[in-house]
Amino acid sequence: MARLRNVLWLGFFAAVLWAWWVLYSMAVGMDLDLIGRPGPMGEAMRRMDPRMDMYMPMAEFLPLFWMWALMMAAMMLPTLVPTLQSYEDLIISADGSRAGWVGIVLGxxxxxxxxAAVIAGVQLAxxxxxxxxxxxxxxxxxxxxxxxLVVGLYQFTRGKEICHGVCLSPMGYFLGHWRTGxxxxxxxxxxxxAYCVGCCWGFMALGFVGGVMSLLWMGLATLFMVVEKLPQVGQYVTxxxxxxxxxxxxxxxxxxxxTGG
Known part of the structure; x- marks a missing residue:
C-alpha cells in the first residue's frame, strides 16, 4: 500500500513538472522571455491579423485548448495537494481508498x-x-x-467566499459529500x-493582462492560489x-x- 501511495504521488508531481516543461518550451518557441515580453519574432506574431488566410495556431481552437489544458495541469494540480492530503487522512480513518484518490484527481x-475549453473559446472571441x-x-x-478591476472586486463577493471556503476546508466537503471507491x-x-473554478477563474483570466504565455504570471498566480488554499493563512490573503x-x-x-498617452 505504501508503495502504491508513493507511485501515485510521484506520478502526480511528474505530471505537474512535465506540464511546466512543455509550457516553457512553448514560450521559448514563441520567442517570449520570463514575463511574456516578445522578442522580434514574437512582435511579428503580435501584429498578425487572425483573419489572414493562413494557418496560425493561436487563432485556432484546438491549439489554444491544448495550451490552456497544459496550463490547467501546471497551475491547478499543485493547488489540489492540501485536498489530497485531507483525503489521505480519510484513507486511514475512514473507508477511503487509492482508487478514490485517483478518482478525485481525475474529476x-x-x-x-x-x-480550458471555455476560456480557449473566450480567447478566440x-x-x-x-x-x-x-x-x-x-x-x-x-x-x-x-x-x-473585475477580478479584484470578485474577491469580495459571496460567490468567492463560498467557493474559497470549500477549497480552504476540503475535509468539510468530504464529510458532507462522502462517496467511496x-x-x-x-x-x-x-x-x-467546480468550486475551485468558482474560486480561481479570475486568476486564470488575468493571463489576458500580460499575456497568457507569461511564465512569470503563471508562476505567481500558481503560488498565490496555493497559498490561498492553505488552511492556516488562506483566509487572510483573499x-x-x-x-x-x-x-x-x-x-x-x-x-x-x-502621461498623455
Missing amino acids: YLIIWLVF LLFGGVIDMLGIATSPLAAGGLL FSGGLRMGLGLG RPMGCVLVIAGIAVMIWPLT
Whole structure:
C-alpha cells in the first residue's frame, strides 16, 4: 500500500513538472522571455491579423485548448495537494481508498479541462474582436485595467467566499459529500473542481493582462492560489489581494491619461 501511495504521488508531481516543461518550451518557441515580453519574432506574431488566410495556431481552437489544458495541469494540480492530503487522512480513518484518490484527481482535472475549453473559446472571441492580440495580451489599458478591476472586486463577493471556503476546508466537503471507491472519488473530484473554478477563474483570466504565455504570471498566480488554499493563512490573503488588484486596475486605466498617452 505504501508503495502504491508513493507511485501515485510521484506520478502526480511528474505530471505537474512535465506540464511546466512543455509550457516553457512553448514560450521559448514563441520567442517570449520570463514575463511574456516578445522578442522580434514574437512582435511579428503580435501584429498578425487572425483573419489572414493562413494557418496560425493561436487563432485556432484546438491549439489554444491544448495550451490552456497544459496550463490547467501546471497551475491547478499543485493547488489540489492540501485536498489530497485531507483525503489521505480519510484513507486511514475512514473507508477511503487509492482508487478514490485517483478518482478525485481525475474529476478535478475534467472540470478544469472543461474550463480550458471555455476560456480557449473566450480567447478566440477576444482575439477576433480586437481586444487581445495573437499572444493573448490586452490591446488597450482599458481592457487590461477593467479585467484587473473585475477580478479584484470578485474577491469580495459571496460567490468567492463560498467557493474559497470549500477549497480552504476540503475535509468539510468530504464529510458532507462522502462517496467511496473510484466512482465516489470521481463525483467528489467533479464537485471540488467546480468550486475551485468558482474560486480561481479570475486568476486564470488575468493571463489576458500580460499575456497568457507569461511564465512569470503563471508562476505567481500558481503560488498565490496555493497559498490561498492553505488552511492556516488562506483566509487572510483573499481580500488584500482583491485590494491590490482593484488599485492596479484603476492605475492601469488612468495611467495613459496622466502621461498623455
